[in-house]
Amino acid sequence: MLSSKAKYGLKAMVHLALREGRGPSLIADIAEAEHIPKKFLDTILLELKNNGLLLSKKGKGGGYTLARPAARIMVGEVVRILDGPLAPVQCVSRTAYRRCDDCTDEGACTVRAVMQDVRDAIAAILDNTSIADMSKRGGRVDPVLMYDI
Numbered sequence: 001m002l003s004s005k006a007k008y009g010l011k012a013m014v015h016l017a018l019r020e021g022r023g024p025s026l027i028a029d030i031a032e033a034e035h036i037p038k039k040f041l042d043t044i045l046l047e048l049k050n051n052g053l054l055l056s057k058k059g060k061g062g063g064y065t066l067a068r069p070a071a072r073i074m075v076g077e078v079v080r081i082l083d084g085p086l087a088p089v090q091c092v093s094r095t096a097y098r099r100c101d102d103c104t105d106e107g108a109c110t111v112r113a114v115m116q117d118v119r120d121a122i123a124a125i126l127d128n129t130s131i132a133d134m135s136k137r138g139g140r141v142d143p144v145l146m147y148d149i
Contacts, residue, residue, distance in 0.1 A: 023063075
């Protein structure tokens with residue numbers, strides 16, 4: 001199951017994608033717009049920055065921006081950074097493999113076989129969906145672009 005940390009991280013990344021090219025966003029603005037606790041968001045954005053997905057600028061005009069175009073940041077990358085491996089069981093993980101203590105024959109394990117399919121299906125979607133793709137799915141309009149004349 002996706003953690004709140006990863007869910008909030010994805011929401012923040014989509015927020016930044018929608019503002020791409022318009023300068024940095026303040027944490028407080030992201031937190032308010034996405035209904036994310038600010039203190040928790042601070043930690044999430046720092047982790048994403050430390051893993052090369054975000055850039056930050058301090059001082060006046062500062063805030064966070066995407067480190068590369070939203071079309072080149074995959075959802076799977078964000079989820080792995082914030083939640084760890086995608087695999088539902090450790091014995092099918094590609095990044096954190098560990099043999100199950102109770103397993104005598106991985107090749108014959110029916111649980112492992114199905115969980116491998118689950119892991120592959122999840123990875124196929126998350127690793128082929130960019131933050132830009134995700135930002136187009138919600139149908140949300142950035143409030144900054146709404147004008148009354």
